[in-house]
Amino acid sequence: xIKGFPCKVLNISVSKTGKHGHAKCNFTATDxxxxxxxxxxxPSSHGTTVPIVNKSEWELIDxxxxxxxxxxxxxxxxxxxxxxxxxxxxxxxxxxxxxxxGESQVMVTVQAAVGIEQVIAYKKDNSSS
Numbered sequence: 001x002i003k004g005f006p007c008k009v010l011n012i013s014v015s016k017t018g019k020h021g022h023a024k025c026n027f028t029a030t031d032x033x034x035x036x037x038x039x040x041x042x043p044s045s046h047g048t049t050v051p052i053v054n055k056s057e058w059e060l061i062d063x064x065x066x067x068x069x070x071x072x073x074x075x076x077x078x079x080x081x082x083x084x085x086x087x088x089x090x091x092x093x094x095x096x097x098x099x100x101x102g103e104s105q106v107m108v109t110v111q112a113a114v115g116i117e118q119v120i121a122y123k124k125d126n127s128s129s
Contacts, residue, residue, distance in 0.1 A: 002038040005031045006051035006113040014044060022046075032111065033118050035087050053113040060099050060106040060122070067092060069119070071108065082110065085119045095122045 001007065007029035017023045022043035029038050032053065042048060058071035058079060067084035084092035099106045101124075109121040 001049040001051055001114075002027060002029050002040045005036075005038060006033070006053065006116075007038055008032050032113065032120075033087065033116055051113045053111060055120075056110050056112070058108050058110055060095070060108055063096055063099055067096075069108075071110070079110075082117060082119060087118075091119075091122070095119070098122065098124055 009027055009029045011026075011028040013026045015024045015026065022045050024041050025044050027038075027040045027042070029040075030036065031038065056073065058073055060069060061072050061078070062070040063084065064070075068080070069082050069084060071079040071082065073079070084095060086092065095106065095108065098104075104124040104126045107123050107125050108119045110117055111120045
C-alpha cells in the first residue's frame with residue numbers, strides 16, 4: 001500500500017544511513033487498479049502495509065448498454081456489480097468485441113483488494129463451444 005492505494009512495487013532503492021537516523025527505502029509502484037505511478041520513502045527499520053489481493057475467474061454472460069456485466073462462476077453464482085474496466089485503456093472494447101463475436105466463451109479475471117473489484121484480464125475459451 002502506497003499512500004493508501006494498493007500497488008505493485010516496480011523498484012526499491014535503499015539509501016545509506018545518515019547522521020540523523022535510519023536508512024531509507026524508496027519505493028516506486030503502480031496502482032493495481034488504475035496504473036497510476038506512486039513513490040514513497042520510509043525508514044528501512046519500519047514496516048509497511050501489504051494489501052491482500054485475490055483473483056477469480058468468471059464466465060461473461062451478458063454486457064449491458066452502459067457496460068454493466070453479468071458474470072457467472074463455476075458454481076453457477078452470478079455477479080452483477082461490475083462494469084467493463086476503464087484500465088488498461090482499450091480493454092473494455094476488446095472484451096465487448098470478443099463477447100459480441102459469439103464464437104467462443106469469454107472468461108474474465110476479477111481482481112479484488114481493499115474493497116475494490118475490477119476486471120483485469122480476459123480470454124476466449126474455444127473449448128466450450
